[in-house]
Amino acid sequence: MLYVRQKFIDVLEKAMEDGKKMSPEEKLFTYDGVVYPTTLCSPKVFKAMESFEARSDDVLLSGYCKSGTNWVGQVVTDLVVTSTKKHEPHKLNEKLLLAEFPYFEIGDTKKYERMNTYPPRRVMFTHLRPDKFPETFFKNKAKILLLIRNPKDVATSFFHFSNTFTAYPPYDTFGEFFSALMIGKMPWGSYIEFLCTWNKYIDKENVLPVTYEEMKEDTVTGAKKIAEFLELNLNEEDIHGVAERSTFKSMKENAKTTHGEMFGKILFRKGGVSDWKSLFSEENNQEMDAIFQKRLAGTKVGEKIKYDVYCKT
Template sequence: MEKPRKKFIDVVHKAMVAANTMDRDELLFSYKGILYPLTVCSLEVFKAMESLEARSDDVILAGYPKSGTNWVGQILSDLVATFEKKTQDEENVNDEDLEEFPYLEVGDTGKYERMNKLPSRRVIFTHLLPDNLPRSIFKNKAKILLLLRNPKDVATSFYHFSNGMSVLPSYETWDDFFIAFMTEKMPWGSYFNYLSEWNKYADDENVMTITYEELKENRALGVKNIAAFFGISLTEEELQGVVERSSFQSMKENSLKTHGALGSVLFRKGGVSDWKSLFNEDQNEKMDKAFEEHIAGTKLGMKLKYDVYCKA
């Protein structure tokens, strides 16, 4: 459902206004050895997050920044909203007063108490490592959709996003950004570390793994499989509606309404293999080597089909 997301727009607007008054080296802070943007995350919020009581019917999306979480988040939110629309009173659906910023780690310290009072099903997104999530998520067996994307396109998309989003440090050149990406100086940490840590949960029955690329190849099948994983029962016609509304073109056209000023930055190209426009031969070799060393032989590494999507 392509409704305006007032909370999302308000939080992002305030963060961008605050960031515009700060120097580049003030934009990030470190927590447990990982960098986060100061205007959207805080130490107090991370501590308060532990008070969240996860539920077995929570719909959780985990993905590293620029892996496609806003796109897949739209699919999840639409699946839940479509299901609720036919099972609840219309007036109770999409109540703005119940809306929270969808990313778990972004908000104020009172967010988690409010979330504990929200009706099911709650749709939650996160860029966090599994060890930095509230323990109740695993204890209460909440289901997690883990979204992956080939590392070269993640880096490419992150570069453009950083230069278009004032809450993150910008980079004068792609070469400067590539060094930061490969030396673990990114907000939310190293992507290779992210993959390695989540790989420990790859066989968990409550974790479903999907790649950005396979969803691009067959969105209809991906939407159907996601709905089945979360136990969201919809008709073929209802599923097709979700598929159509989650096309990149549809989301880009509605981005100003759904995501405010950030819409044009979030929905830039939405393609595969854009990395070929930026990577030079040396950078290709360095990332290929890092992939081999950190993730190639793992379940998630094989799921990424690196040879298909990341070889020139």
């Protein structure tokens, strides 16, 4: 099942064209202590976002940039659509489901007014830290999926993406990129800070943590876990169908249709695990290992990462 989000395509292609005319410094701005991309976000939209009223049946997928949100977002959207088509077809409006840019914090100042008129279920993605969400996501107990990926693979994927996605500042070397990432001078801020902040929210009853690695290892089991959390009545055949439609190979082959000619060809690169070994120097490894040990070792988010399995040479 192909989900063609025309708004997604239009916004990203414009961001890439605008980015070509900007200096690296112009491509970033800081709001409330976090760095964001100028071509996609704005203070006015962030201000408008504060009035958003989340619902208990909303679905929000939260993951840092290049942690797999486009891929897992496909799984989540397909699960919701499959369940609604099967049990409540009168409630399904695919046009409205795909009408907005799926990332919650990206759009125009009227986006949230429009979304307040949309029927359930609203499926949204975000790169925001949880302390930057409108408080109603937690107050009204919307269903929140926390997507975690090991930080070394995030860094590697983000580096390659930054050098092809013209809305973001490019980097001549991985070392230069790594230094900026570690201090949060990066679109969406610091990944380590993103993970640390989530430690304050991970135990809430409306939050389900899933990892990129477990989803790659067994997409069927991962999709079933998500479906149960979202209280979707799906059988094994339904779950297998969703998993098959969301393979990396399938999504990459269809990317130009689903994500546009410009963005589609750069979005899906490898989609694997442990690609960081091709880029990380010994110095990079030591720095990441030290910051993980200091900030995340022994925490619930840190345990989910399985650092010794996925981030050790």
